[in-house]
Amino acid sequence: MVSLRLITDQPVTIADKTFIQLRQDIVEGVIRPSSKLSETELSTKYAVSRAVIREAINRLESCHLVERKANVGARVVALTQDGLEELYQVREALEGMAARLAAIHMTDAEINDLKSLLSTHFETVQSGETYYQEAGDLDFHYRIILGSKNTQLISMLVDSLYHLIRMYRVQLGMAGPRVTTAFDEHRHIVQAISNRDAELAEMLMRRHILYTKQNSQKTLLSHINSQTRM
């Protein structure tokens, strides 16, 4: 139904697996930001042919995880404050629209699932654990994104933007203290979707992402200050 081959179906071809492996290694910093990607080196390292590596690198370029120059080669993107800012601006626009469309297109059953997911999170918060867990937060956002039923939108967010954001999160250690506040924001968004108030859902989602951005930037700044260089 949706074209997210790499999400719904498991990878079938060597190039698929290599692409996913490379992406993971880049996102998690095994391959450092700004470092060069030598095709021959990687082909021996991952035990595949250069053609496979080339295809993987091409796909990574489409995700904006690496940058290529003709006849020179590919480098992993650098992590900069401007880059993070740009990312969150795009995310605000796209995911705001996703929330708007989700309020229109999600089925009642899907909305109920979303509510029960929120309840589970609420219990987690009450039990003292930090709510803003990677997995839980991602689950929440993914459901709304998928709820938009817009394949273009879904693909842009899930296939590229989220991996880049995760790269910043993982490598600059952005756990953040936004524990209970984020939960309330989530709750209000779900309420708006449940009321089929598309306008409000978009607005609340955009504000939620704006807050998240400000928090991330603070974390990034302190991270830069604590290091000599990045």
Add this chain to the structure above:
Amino acid sequence: MVSLRLITDQPVTIADKTFIQLRQDIVEGVIRPSSKLSETELSTKYAVSRAVIREAINRLESCHLVERKANVGARVVALTQDGLEELYQVREALEGMAARLAAIHMTDAEINDLKSLLSTHFETVQSGETYYQEAGDLDFHYRIILGSKNTQLISMLVDSLYHLIRMYRVQLGMAGPRVTTAFDEHRHIVQAISNRDAELAEMLMRRHILYTKQNSQKTLLSHINSQTRM
């Protein structure tokens, strides 16, 4: 500065040229929608190796101009009403944000250029020619998009979304009667940007795109009705 290698720099490699040629042929309907892209066939047709064709097809997939299935092959996307709807939803979100950012980041010189571009268009309208010319309209939108100074945003709009939209326009013959009204909308957007009113600029751009969408859908509908199938 900006990563738009294929926009700013001219293509240097055979794969670049082939990609651009293939993209043009798909957008302009030389290669029909929903038709299969045989690698061997294309490699003989364009007189390049299969590896080059494969790389081109991979890039086309990233632009959402073709869809691939592993071990089966690639097909040109189909032109559907839902597809057009999805496209315009994404465009509204992204280009609205672009207008917002342009109001913040465009230099005074760039804004003046935009104003003089508008004046040129005004004269064209007065002289009786239709304003909503492909070239003029595109020029206007591109300047605002580039004015956002957000490379992610720019890349998404210029490298993929706009080619898809143009594919619909060209193949379904959407010239549209939105002649002078579109001009007024453009004028108001420029005014908002000139006033550095980011909020208003985004809102006006979104409405402008919404109008364009409704117009396109009307054209598409009548196009479908005049044909037995599409």
Add this chain to the structure above:
DNA sequence: AACTCCTATATTGTCGACAATTAACTAATA
């Protein structure tokens, strides 16, 4: 010593061939 030009080396770009998979066709059976 600084600069330019040239050469050598390493890396990317391109190609044709082989391997693996899918789709179509045929034949056999219920």
Add this chain to the structure above:
DNA sequence: TATTAGTTAATTGTCGACAATATAGGAGTT
């Protein structure tokens, strides 16, 4: 006749080799 299994043909996936380009280093000159 419909269905299933097997076989064949065609297409895609993968690979290693060769060609073209860029970077680095050294020789020569001012």
